[in-house]
Amino acid sequence: MRKYHNIMEIITHRRSIRSYDSKEIEAEKMDYVLNAFRKAPSAKNLQPWKLIVIKDRHKKNDLAIACNNQGFIAEAPVLLAACAKEEEAYGVMGGYMSSYPIDIAIALEHLILAAAEQGLGTCWIGAFKEKLVKDILGVPENVRIVALTPLGYPGAGAETPKRGRKSISEIVCYEKYCD
Amino acid sequence: MRKYHNIMEIITHRRSIRSYDSKEIEAEKMDYVLNAFRKAPSAKNLQPWKLIVIKDRHKKNDLAIACNNQGFIAEAPVLLAACAKEEEAYGVMGGYMSSYPIDIAIALEHLILAAAEQGLGTCWIGAFKEKLVKDILGVPENVRIVALTPLGYPGAGAETPKRGRKSISEIVCYEKYCD
Numbered sequence: 001m002r003k004y005h006n007i008m009e010i011i012t013h014r015r016s017i018r019s020y021d022s023k024e025i026e027a028e029k030m031d032y033v034l035n036a037f038r039k040a041p042s043a044k045n046l047q048p049w050k051l052i053v054i055k056d057r058h059k060k061n062d063l064a065i066a067c068n069n070q071g072f073i074a075e076a077p078v079l080l081a082a083c084a085k086e087e088e089a090y091g092v093m094g095g096y097m098s099s100y101p102i103d104i105a106i107a108l109e110h111l112i113l114a115a116a117e118q119g120l121g122t123c124w125i126g127a128f129k130e131k132l133v134k135d136i137l138g139v140p141e142n143v144r145i146v147a148l149t150p151l152g153y154p155g156a157g158a159e160t161p162k163r164g165r166k167s168i169s170e171i172v173c174y175e176k177y178c179d
Numbered sequence: 180m181r182k183y184h185n186i187m188e189i190i191t192h193r194r195s196i197r198s199y200d201s202k203e204i205e206a207e208k209m210d211y212v213l214n215a216f217r218k219a220p221s222a223k224n225l226q227p228w229k230l231i232v233i234k235d236r237h238k239k240n241d242l243a244i245a246c247n248n249q250g251f252i253a254e255a256p257v258l259l260a261a262c263a264k265e266e267e268a269y270g271v272m273g274g275y276m277s278s279y280p281i282d283i284a285i286a287l288e289h290l291i292l293a294a295a296e297q298g299l300g301t302c303w304i305g306a307f308k309e310k311l312v313k314d315i316l317g318v319p320e321n322v323r324i325v326a327l328t329p330l331g332y333p334g335a336g337a338e339t340p341k342r343g344r345k346s347i348s349e350i351v352c353y354e355k356y357c358d
Contacts, residue, residue, distance in 0.1 A: 007186060007296050008211065011218050011289055032187065034351055038344055039190050040288075043305045045342045052352045059354065083356065094309040094324055097280065101272075102305070102326065105284035109219075110190055113292075117186050126222045126281070130273040138355040145273055147281065163224045165217055172213055173231045175238065176317040177262065 001119045010117050015162065017121025019155035020076040029118050030078075033151070036114035040107035043090035043099035049107055052081040052137055059136060066132035067125050067148060076121075076150030081137055082108045084144045104146040112149065121154040180298045189296050194341065196300025198334035199255040208297050209257075212330070215293035219286035222269035222278035228286055231260040231316055238315060245311035246304050246327060255300075255329030260316055261287045263323045283325040291328065300333040 004010045037051055054060055060074040063081075067073055084100035093099040112122045125148040133145050183189045216230055233239055239253040242260075246252055263279035272278045291301045304327040312324045 004185075006183075007189060007293050008215060008218075010186060011215055011293075014220070016220065031347075034347055036187060036190055038347060038350060039187075041193070041195065041303055043303070047345050047350070050350055050352055050356065052354070052356060054354055056354055090305060093280075093305040093326070094307055094312075096309050099305055101276065101280040102284040105281040106288045109285045109288055114186050114190075124220055124222070126269060126272040126278055128273055130275050133273075140356065143356065147272070166226050168210075168213055168217060171217060171226070171229055173229055175231070175233055175235055177229065177231060177319065177322065 004117055007113070010113050014113065014116040015158070015160060016123040017154045017158045018072045018123055019158040020072065020121060020150060021153040021155045022075070022077060023153045024077055025120065025152060029120060032118060033111045033114045033120065037107045037111040040110045042103035042106065043093060046088055046090060046103070048085045048088035048100055049104055050083040050085065050143070052083065054079040054081065054137070062136050063133060063148070066136060067128040070125065070127070073125065073148070073150050075155065076152035078151040079148060080151055081133060081148045082146050083139060084146050085142070086144055087142055100144060101146055108147055108149065115151060119153065120151055121158060122149045122151055125149055183296055186292070189292050193292065193295040194337070194339060195302040196333045196337045197251045197302055198337040199251065199300060199329060200332040200334045201254070201256060202332045203256055204299065204331060208299060211297060212290045212293045212299065216286045216290040219289045221282035221285065222272060225267055225269060225282070227264045227267035227279055228283055229262040229264065229322070231262065233258040233260065233316070241315045242312060242327070245315060246307040249304065249306070252304065252327070252329050254334065255331035257330040258327060259290070259330055260312060260327045261325050262318060263325050264321070265323055266321055279323060280325055287326055287328065294330060298332065299330055300337060301328045301330055304328055
């Protein structure tokens with residue numbers, strides 16, 4: 001397993017993995033990534049989240065279809081669905097929005113970085129039909145699905161080039177907004 | 180500076196810091212945390228973000244007021260406002276929502292974890308009045324403020340106890356949703 005010397009190395013080497021080996025994930029590694037999620041900060045520490053771990057082959061296949069037919073999702077030994085209990089979240093982030101997408105994003109990115117450190121692949125899945133995913137997983141009406149990710153060892157062809165990023169000068173402004 | 184051996188140690192030791200030293204942040208550390216933000220993944224790699232760096236004392240004071248009078252925010256040498264260009268974000272996450280709160284949350288949490296690793300304090304600020312913040316920073320109508328954070332060395336009394344987290348059994352479900 002690759003040894004990372006700091007968090008920047010993990011951030012830099014993480015990729016969206018779209019090919020998975022069927023190899024099982026060791027229990028210690030599962031515990032590690034679940035705890036990375038669990039320990040995340042959330043608005044007012046409300047922790048308005050549930051994380052569903054799916055290993056059943058039929059459910060994974062159904063979920064891959066609900067994720068706009070992204071078949072690679074079902075290759076991974078584990079599929080995760082990150083849910084938000086909207087009523088338990090902080091309702092007025094910035095005075096205008098619920099904190100739940102932010103809370104769940106922080107926690108799932110913790111898991112994704114911890115997985116990368118442990119040699120495990122993931123892929124943020126935002127292209128899915130929420131109603132279909134909820135039906136498959138028995139998720140109640142007042143709970144939202146924010147994102148999914150497969151989790152497993154990268155398979156053949158998973159090593160894709162890093163996608164580009166904007167430069168610092170394109171995204172950082174000083175003292176006031178800049179275009 | 181404390182040496183962290185893995186990401187779990189950073190996640191576990193990070194705190195919301197509400198007291199800051201006036202000591203300046205070294206340029207290399209600023210570069211490091213800004214790049215942690217910059218390298219974040221986003222839906223379809225659209226990177227719909229801008230990060231405003233505020234050092235001006237008067238602006239920091241005005242922003243502390245716009246953040247529901249959280250005075251400690253103005254103590255830090257730097258204040259960051261994380262903005263989203265909503266029109267540039269992926270519009271149909273899960274078929275129902277814009278990706279912008281998720282994209283910006285991922286990037287800002289990268290910065291926050293990288294700051295913790297470098298001995299710098301931060302604090303997710305979700306309690307603010309968006310219109311007031313936008314007026315102070317000249318942010319256009321079609322750009323959202325998602326969150327702010329102070330950034331600086333922790334001051335006296337910043338070492339507060341870790342707030343509790345739910346247990347794994349309270350937040351993880353297997354194969355289907357659980358209450």
